[in-house]
Amino acid sequence: MIQLNTISRRRRPSLTPMIDVVFLLLIFFMLVARFGVDKVIDINLPSALGQNAQYEGAPRLVEIKPGNIVLLNGSKIPLDQLSNNLSELMPSPNALVILRSSAEANTQDLLDVLLYLKSEKITNVSVLERENEF
Amino acid sequence: MNFRKTSHGSEKENIVPMINIVFLLLIFFLITSSLVHRPVEIIERPFGLSDSNVEDPNYLFITGSSEIMYLGQTGEIAWDLIKNNELTTLTIETDRNLAANKFISLLNKLSDINIPNLEMIVSDPTNKPRK
Numbered sequence: 001m002i003q004l005n006t007i008s009r010r011r012r013p014s015l016t017p018m019i020d021v022v023f024l025l026l027i028f029f030m031l032v033a034r035f036g037v038d039k040v041i042d043i044n045l046p047s048a049l050g051q052n053a054q055y056e057g058a059p060r061l062v063e064i065k066p067g068n069i070v071l072l073n074g075s076k077i078p079l080d081q082l083s084n085n086l087s088e089l090m091p092s093p094n095a096l097v098i099l100r101s102s103a104e105a106n107t108q109d110l111l112d113v114l115l116y117l118k119s120e121k122i123t124n125v126s127v128l129e130r131e132n133e134f
Numbered sequence: 135m136n137f138r139k140t141s142h143g144s145e146k147e148n149i150v151p152m153i154n155i156v157f158l159l160l161i162f163f164l165i166t167s168s169l170v171h172r173p174v175e176i177i178e179r180p181f182g183l184s185d186s187n188v189e190d191p192n193y194l195f196i197t198g199s200s201e202i203m204y205l206g207q208t209g210e211i212a213w214d215l216i217k218n219n220e221l222t223t224l225t226i227e228t229d230r231n232l233a234a235n236k237f238i239s240l241l242n243k244l245s246d247i248n249i250p251n252l253e254m255i256v257s258d259p260t261n262k263p264r265k
Contacts, residue, residue, distance in 0.1 A: 025160055030163060033163055039188075039255070040225060041184045103235065108180045
């Protein structure tokens with residue numbers, strides 16, 4: 001005898017796979033998210049590279065060495081004494097200063113010198129490129 | 135006296151509040167995070183004092199081995215993208231151990247593209263490890 005039992009229970013869909021996916025997404029976004037605002041310094045290329053600069057007065061060639069050491073016209077001096085030594089050679093506060101990086105110096109050394117000169121109000125800086133590195 | 139204990143062991147825990155919280159966290163991270171293609175090589179940011187915050191991030195990554203990455207592309211494709219996108223601001227994130235001469239060459243190359251605002255990401259010097 002055939003039973004025609006039409007009573008059918010509604011089966012609720014399982015939430016477990018969805019929760020698994022949501023957890024995976026949550027873990028992904030938690031891992032890739034970076035909080036906090038990045039600090040930046042502006043780079044003014046025309047003056048930084050000396051395209052508009054004119055040279056006056058005594059030679060002022062600063063060679064950047066690693067570890068906060070610089071050579072001013074070939075003489076080794078600590079970075080914190082550079083401003084005093086430069087001011088004696090500068091005919092005006094806006095006079096051009098030429099920077100050159102030694103082969104061993106890295107970006108941090110260059111940035112240290114640039115930020116130091118900026119803090120000492122020496123902003124007319126020309127950076128020499130040794131060779132086409134890129 | 136009736137000392138019959140009420141047992142809760144057989145009752146199922148209600149997981150709905152947990153799911154709600156997980157969804158809220160997921161929505162928070164979805165909204166706040168921005169996906170940026172970064173190089174595989176870790177970039178150690180240079181230290182420097184700054185009061186300016188990055189506002190319109192448009193990252194150019196330069197690794198310590200002088201590889202560049204822009205919008206997930208490297209090499210000449212990245213340079214072409216920078217040239218063709220007519221950028222107003224470019225945020226450079228460079229490794230502090232990159233040779234200074236290579237960085238200067240890169241700036242020279244960027245100066246030919248004429249991007250009005252160039253900025254460089256720095257780390258707070260107070261985070262500098264003591265020698």
